[in-house]
Amino acid sequence: MDFLTRPAVKWVLGALLVGFLALLPMLNLSIPGVLPGATYTPGTLQLLAFTMLIAGLALSYHLIFGVAGLLSFGHALYFAAGAYGLGIVLRRFEMELIPAIVITLVVGLLIAGVVGAVSLRVTGIGFAMVTLAFAQAGSVLVRRNADWTGGDEGLALDTTHIPDALVGVLNTRNLYWVCLAVLVLVFLVTSWFEKSRAGHVVAATRENELRVRVIGIRPYFVKLLTFIVAGVLATIVGMAYLLLQSSATQKIITADFTLTLLVIVVLGGVGYRWGAVIGGVVYTLLDQRLTVLAGSEAIAGLPDFLRIPLSEPLFILGTLFILVVLFLPGGIAGLAKRVTRGRSNVRAERDVLEEVV
Numbered sequence: 623m624d625f626l627t628r629p630a631v632k633w634v635l636g637a638l639l640v641g642f643l644a645l646l647p648m649l650n651l652s653i654p655g656v657l658p659g660a661t662y663t664p665g666t667l668q669l670l671a672f673t674m675l676i677a678g679l680a681l682s683y684h685l686i687f688g689v690a691g692l693l694s695f696g697h698a699l700y701f702a703a704g705a706y707g708l709g710i711v712l713r714r715f716e717m718e719l720i721p722a723i724v725i726t727l728v729v730g731l732l733i734a735g736v737v738g739a740v741s742l743r744v745t746g747i748g749f750a751m752v753t754l755a756f757a758q759a760g761s762v763l764v765r766r767n768a769d770w771t772g773g774d775e776g777l778a779l780d781t782t783h784i785p786d787a788l789v790g791v792l793n794t795r796n797l798y799w800v801c802l803a804v805l806v807l808v809f810l811v812t813s814w815f816e817k818s819r820a821g822h823v824v825a826a827t828r829e830n831e832l833r834v835r836v837i838g839i840r841p842y843f844v845k846l847l848t849f850i851v852a853g854v855l856a857t858i859v860g861m862a863y864l865l866l867q868s869s870a871t872q873k874i875i876t877a878d879f880t881l882t883l884l885v886i887v888v889l890g891g892v893g894y895r896w897g898a899v900i901g902g903v904v905y906t907l908l909d910q911r912l913t914v915l916a917g918s919e920a921i922a923g924l925p926d927f928l929r930i931p932l933s934e935p936l937f938i939l940g941t942l943f944i945l946v947v948l949f950l951p952g953g954i955a956g957l958a959k960r961v962t963r964g965r966s967n968v969r970a971e972r973d974v975l976e977e978v979v
Contacts, residue, residue: 643802646670647795656907664794668866669910671794671801675863677902678801678808680890682855683883684898685812689821690848691828693750693884695877696757699737700853702764702875703730704860706777709870710770713780722783726861727854734853738846754877761875776871779864788865797866804862805899808855812895815851824848885943891953900954905939912938 651661659666679701686692707726711717717725741752764771771777781789787796815821827834827841834841864870873879882905890901912935915921921932931937950957 640802640806644799647798656911662795664791667794667798669907671798671866672863673903673906674801674805675859675866676886676906677899678805678859678862679856680883680886680898680902681805681808681812681895682852682859683880684887684895685815685848685852685855687884687887688893688898689816689828690824690845692845692849693747694741694753695750695880696737696753696755696760697852697856697883698875698877698879699753699757699760700730700734700856701860701863701879702760702870703733704857704862705864705870705874706764706771706860707857708861708864709777709779712783713777714770716783718783719785723861727857730857730860731850731854734850734857735846738849738853742842742845742849757875757877757880761872764872764875772870774872776869779868781868784865801862801866804859808859809895809899811851811855815848816895820844820847885939889943889946889953891955891957894953894955894959897953897955904954908939908942909935 646661647667649661652659657666658669661667661670682700683694683697686694686697704726707729708722711722711725712719715722737753737756741749741756744752765773767773768775787793788800816825823834823839823841823844824847827844831841860870860874863874886901886905887898888901889905890899891897916933916935921929923929924932946953952960
């Protein structure tokens, strides 16, 4: 078990997992009750690709909440900036995909920089409220500027300048690979940032900001850098979301969506990169499949006191979240780590006893 906890081994196993995921569209694998069909079918690939994007978005929120210790209620703003920004640039300015992506990325960076510079002037619940206010302002702009954003109906993707390989149900496989590449990119950037000097400083600030100030470091700029990196990563995920879904709707900029990210990170395990990924995968699959279960005949035939709550997927997800907070404070990743440590301790004690005997 100690062998599996070594960093090099973890990266090798991660690379093998990515390779397996890249081959999934070529395979005929079925998981009844979890996936809607075989892994090569467009519907299943669409679901898996969406799951990867939510996992990537959760990773970007992990940088703010898990690494920097900042509770943001407006992280969905940067995700929406990527989705709506790319859609508007493609539709209004008739650019090719790559230049449109670059412009949208710059816009996302500027928004994250401005919001972070203002929000980080306060701490605690004040910071959370300021980020929420910015997100609400963005939601109002989306709703009130229907000519640009589509308003309540959403913004459809203009495919005029999109490569044919990324358009249509038949090309869902290619979009799946794009989403996998985005998830890998976000994970690598997150890992690099956590191990960088800035990552160590912001983690130390989360634990004891006064001590960081005493040694002559200004935490504000490091936290701002973390905020911007997380915002840019969310913007990248948002652009991939628009390509996958072919549209963007107002719900992706709401505070509820950011709260969903918070639930995902807590479910997977606060402070764990793999926890954010696992939480995103588990939450998204549960959300999708519980919706199917809620409308099934099995639920419809239950007594009212069971049928009414079980027909609401959010009730089940909320109950799961409460159970995780109460009994698994470290989330899914924390549970796995405790199990690993427990086995390692048992093995170490056994080795000591054998030496004594």
